[in-house]
Amino acid sequence: MSTSPTADALGTPVPVLSFSPVVLAVPGRPVELQVRVSAPVTGTGLPVILLSHGHGPSNNLSSLNGYAPLADFWAAHGFVVIQPTHLTSRTLTDLVADAPGAPDFWRSRAEDMTHVLDRLEVIENAVPQLAGRIDPTKVALAGHSLGGFTAALLLGAGLTDPDTGNLVHLLEPRIKAGVLLAPPGRGGGVFNGPMAAHWPVIGAVDFSTMTAPALVVTGDKDDPRHFTDMGPDWHADPYTLAPGPKTLLTLFDAEHGLGGIAGYDAAETTDENPERVAALARLTAAYLRTRLHPGDNAWQTTHEALTTGPNPVGRVESK
Numbered sequence: 481m482s483t484s485p486t487a488d489a490l491g492t493p494v495p496v497l498s499f500s501p502v503v504l505a506v507p508g509r510p511v512e513l514q515v516r517v518s519a520p521v522t523g524t525g526l527p528v529i530l531l532s533h534g535h536g537p538s539n540n541l542s543s544l545n546g547y548a549p550l551a552d553f554w555a556a557h558g559f560v561v562i563q564p565t566h567l568t569s570r571t572l573t574d575l576v577a578d579a580p581g582a583p584d585f586w587r588s589r590a591e592d593m594t595h596v597l598d599r600l601e602v603i604e605n606a607v608p609q610l611a612g613r614i615d616p617t618k619v620a621l622a623g624h625s626l627g628g629f630t631a632a633l634l635l636g637a638g639l640t641d642p643d644t645g646n647l648v649h650l651l652e653p654r655i656k657a658g659v660l661l662a663p664p665g666r667g668g669g670v671f672n673g674p675m676a677a678h679w680p681v682i683g684a685v686d687f688s689t690m691t692a693p694a695l696v697v698t699g700d701k702d703d704p705r706h707f708t709d710m711g712p713d714w715h716a717d718p719y720t721l722a723p724g725p726k727t728l729l730t731l732f733d734a735e736h737g738l739g740g741i742a743g744y745d746a747a748e749t750t751d752e753n754p755e756r757v758a759a760l761a762r763l764t765a766a767y768l769r770t771r772l773h774p775g776d777n778a779w780q781t782t783h784e785a786l787t788t789g790p791n792p793v794g795r796v797e798s799k
Contacts, residue, residue, distance in 0.1 A: 489766060489777065489778040489781040489782050489785075490557045490762060490765055490766060490769070490778055490782070491557060491558070493553075493556035493557055494520045494521060494522050494523070494556055495520070495521045495556070496518055496519065496520060496521065496552055496555040496556050497518070497519050497520075497521050497555075497607070497608070497609060497610070498516065498517070498518040498519075498551075498552075498555070499516070499517050499518075499519075499606075499607045499608065499610075500514070500515070500516035500517065500544055500545075501514035501515065501516065501544065501565075502514070502515045502516075502517055502603050502606045502607065504595060504596075504599050504602070504603075506595050509567075509588070510567070510575065510576050510579040511567070511572060511575050511576060513564055513565075513592055513595055513596075514544055514564070514565050515544055515562050515563060515564045515565070515596060515603065516544035516545070516551075516561075516562070516563045517560065517561070517562055517563075517603060517606075517607045517610070518551045518552065518554075518555040518560070518561040518563075519555055519559075519560040519561070519607065519609075519610050519613070520555055520556060520557075520558055520559075520560075521609065523558055523613065524612070524613045525613070525615045525618075526558060526559065526560045526613050526614050526615060527558070527559055527560070527615055527618035527619070527620065527768070527769075527772045527773075528559065528560045528561075528562060528600070528614060528615075528616070528618065528619045528620065529554055529559045529560070529561045529562070529620050529621070529622055529768065530562050530563075530564075530593050530596060530597075530619065530620070530621045530622070530655070531547055531550070531551060531561055531562065531563045531621075531622050531623070531627070532564075532566070532589065532592075532593065532621065532622070532623035532624070532626075532627030532628075532630045532631055533546050533547060533563065533565075533566065533569070533623075533624065533626075533627050533742075534623075534624045534625030534626045534627050534628075534742065535568050535625060535626040536625070536742055536748055537748050538570070538742070538743070538746065538747075538748050539570050539571065540570070540571060541742045541743045541746060541748070542566075542568070542569050542570060542571075542742075543565040543569040543570075543571045544563045544564060544565045546563070546742050546743055547563065547624065547741060547742055547743065548743060548744055549740065549741055549743070549744060549757045549758075549761060550622070550741055550757075550760075550761050550764070551563060553758075553761035553762070553765065554761070554764070554765050554768075557765050557769075558769070559620075559765070559768070560610070560613075560614055562596055562603065564592045564593070564596060566585060566588065566589045566592055566630075567579065567581070567582075567585040567588050567589070568583070568584065568585050568589065568626065584679060584681050586629070586630070586633070586639070586681045587648075587650070589626075589627075589630040590630055590633045590634055590650045590652075591650075593621065593630070593634055593652060593655075594634075594652055597616075597619065597652065597654050597655075600614065600616050601616075616654075618656065618772040618773075619654050619655050619656060620655065620656060620657045620658060620659070620768045620771065620772060621634055621635065621652075621655045621657075621658045621659070622658065622659040622660075622661065622764065622768075623658075623659075623660060623661065623663070624661040624662060624738075624741060624742065625661070625662050625663070625664075625736065626664070627661070628660040628661055628662060628663025628664065628718070629663055629664050629682060629685065631658045631659070631660050631663070631694075632658075632660060632663060632685060632687065632690055632718050633650045633651075633685070634650060634651065634652040634655055634658070635651070635652075635655065635658045635690050635691075635692040635694055636649070636651045636689050636690040636691050636692050637685050637686060637687050637689060637690040637718070637722070638685070638686040638688075638689050639681070639684050639685050639686065640684040640686070641684070642680040642681050642684055647686075649689065651692075655692065656692070656693070656771065656772060657692065657693045657694065657695075657767075657768060657771035657772065658692060658693070658694040658695070659694065659695045659697065659764050659767065659768065660694055660695070660696045660697065660718050661697045661738060661741065661764075662697065662698060662699060662702055662715055662736050662737075662738060663696065663715060663717075663718050664682045664685070664704075664707065664714075664715070664717075665704075665708070665710070665713075665714035665715055665716070665717030665718070666683070666685075666687070666714070666717045666721060667682070667683025667684055667685065668683070670708045670709070670710045670714070671683035671707060671708055672708060672709060673704070673705055673706045673707040673708050673709065674706055675706040675707055676707055676708070679707070682707065683707075687717060687718050687721040687722040688721060688722065688723070690718065690722040690723070691722075691723055693725045693726070693771055694718065694719075694722070694726055694727075695726075695727045695728075695729060695763075695764065695767045695768075696715075696716060696718045696719040696726065696727070696728050696729070697728075697729045697730075697731065697738065697760065697763075697764070698712060698715040698716050698728070698729070698730050698731070698734075699712065699715075699730075699731050699733075699734025699735050699736065699738055699751070700712055700730050700731065700732055700733065700734065700794075701733055701734060701735050701751065702715055702734060702735050702736045702738075703735075704736075716728055716730070719799075724798075724799040725798070725799070726798065726799055727767065727796060727797070727798040728796070728797050728798070729763060729783075729787075729794055729795075729796050730794050730795050730796075731756060731760065731793060731794040732792070732793060732794050732795075733751070733753075733756075734751055734753075734756060734794075735750045735751035736750070736751075737749040737750060737751055737752075738751075738756065738757070738760055739751055739752065739753035739754070739755075739756030739757040739760065740752045740753065740754065740756075740757050741757055741760065755793075756793060759786050759793040760793075762782055762786065763782055763783060763786060763787075763793075765778075766778040766779045766781070766782035766783070767779045767783075783796050
């Protein structure tokens with residue numbers, strides 16, 4: 481595939497500073513909130529991407545230490561990437577197993593992002609060479625798998641609390657756009673797989689109120705049979721069932737790891753494909769750049785370069 485148009489659209493990558501942990505004391509949280517911050521060494525007025533990790537089988541990738549293939553690329557192309565370790569992380573299991581909200585911590589995961597935004601200046605000042613370089617009005621959110629579920633809630637999706645039956649909305653208006661990577665889909669009658677009973681909160685979401693702009697990314701070989709017999713289309717539900725503006729990127733031959741986004745050379749990746757990961761990093765960076773900087777043509781240029789022609793990485797549709 482040709483890469484020169486996407487390189488032009490996103491600019492020349494710069495060295496990245498990665499700093500962790502930045503530790504935030506949060507009243508009522510059973511352990512302190514720790515985040516990793518990755519940022520370009522140059523530039524001002526930098527937009528922010530909050531990155532919500534999934535719930536994969538590894539011991540450390542589902543934490544602030546994961547998703548380097550995306551975080552490194554995004555930071556090298558002008559974003560400040562902030563990655564919290566949610567209470568679902570295996571790194572915290574022994575500390576929080578009996579804490580309120582266990583084991584899914586759905587509310588806490590979303591609240592972690594609000595705490596980060598509330599303390600954005602504190603985080604900025606804690607990281608060497610970053611003070612005064614963030615634009616707090618340009619904030620996006622990305623999440624993979626369970627992180628995509630967290631992102632959906634913060635972008636406006638409703639949720640019927642399985643414990644109380646109450647409808648909950650956790651919309652975070654400071655987040656201007658999102659990227660949902662292999663997210664969970666609908667509940668109801670199709671939420672019928674062997675693991676559905678263990679994660680009732682996933683089937684309790686209502687995408688009809690998720691009005692914020694978002695890019696939903698799915699793999700056409702990502703079969704969620706443990707949750708549903710609906711097939712890979714289930715992961716597209718945040719696009720299908722939510723109102724616009726939304727864009728759907730379907731990656732060809734991709735499974736749940738989307739080529740290996742959770743970490744470099746991760747054994748849990750069933751569809752390792754560095755070229756796919758590189759393309760996804762470019763496409764997501766371009767989408768968020770255009771969303772946070774209206775008039776920027778990075779998304780149009782990049783998706784045309786990578787999803788059309790003789791060797792497309794996937795297909796794009798929008799509404």
